[in-house]
Amino acid sequence: MVDEKKTVNIDDAEIDRLFEEYRKTKDINLRNELVNRHLHIAEIVAKKFVNRGIEYDDLYQVACVALINAVERFEPNKGYKFSSFATPTIMGEIKRYFRDRASLIRLPRRIYETSSKIKLATEELSTKLKRPPKIEEIAEHLGMSIEEVLEIMEASSNYLPQSLDQTMYEDEEMTLGDVLGKTDENLVQIENIEAIKMALDKLNPLEREFVQKRFFEGKTQREIADELKVSQMYISRLEKKILKKLRDFIEGVKMSI
Template structure:
């Protein structure tokens, strides 16, 4: 029993060691082991996007491919945990997948670039003016005529299907990263972190303690069971319950008004 506990306590250090070894050898077996140990991250992130028109199996496949990419790119000597690196990476890849599927017809380059400028200008002016900007204000900010703004907005709407996650003027959670050509992983991470924090705050004290140990301290189910003086089966059931509860809470937060 003592030897088993020592092994458990070394899990985090062991993972770091595996990453260091993989960086040196690029051994496919090491990569597969690292991916298998972190598949739960792909599952959690993929489930956040269900009921948005794409099957969960497809989302999970995209998340797993992003997880593999995260394993290959992760540098343990940077001083942060792999979970903190992998989560925004997977999130960004799934959002790109949604964006690519939404682009049924590719916009002309001029329309596409101007549309991106309009969306960015709208975000900046909305924050500055505390209200949706007028067409004339957007045109002046970008340096084009109001007629050109209207032309590009109309063209964009004709080429792209409308989405509840894609808004131009409504004052709600920002989704600019979902429609721009390049995803800002820092913004994705902030959005994800704030959403999860709000959901965690609604958990019971016991559930919050479990989340802290399992996903922030990266402890195993057996280690948590030993600390909480319960069976590993209880912890396993608790994890399923907490993940489902978090998913429901996050879905409520993300639900369109």
């Protein structure tokens, strides 16, 4: 028992030494060694999230990336063990991965469950037959009709997200991104102009006259002050007041849309 405790203490001291050295040198080999020594943490955490609609291999990959980030961020001088820091870090990253996946279109439960059975059957038959199975072989293996298998496979593929860089046709370079609609900048400009017109209607005659001279005729505050026979300070305050009134009105219009 005494020897085991000594071994644990030596291991902990060695880990701390490696972290301290890595913080100083940023040696990639040291980082890889630290990651390899703690891969069991990624494995344990990933297994906690299995059977939730995402395959273990994907979860383990996310956990390993989170483990690398944990090694990068860990500060041994804080007084706690790396495992205490890495475990919640990895769990948080996996939960974030689930949230990101949840934002995609979800398969109906029936399609998802049957699609999983078809995938498993395909793997089993591929191993058994030493070749990819035919649709009728999958259908017979699952006790389903060929039409049902084809329907589920087609439905599943329709719910998969597609890359915007994916080509539309094999012999053409046009991608999905090329055919997607884009924001018409002219429409945005029209909306802004209409909003400004509505806002100008809310100004009194003096304020509209100021806007005409200042922003359409390009006159300075001094020139406008001389024409209206008022001080430049008054014109400066008037400009701030008008701009605030226009800004508040336009923002109100946008929020109501």
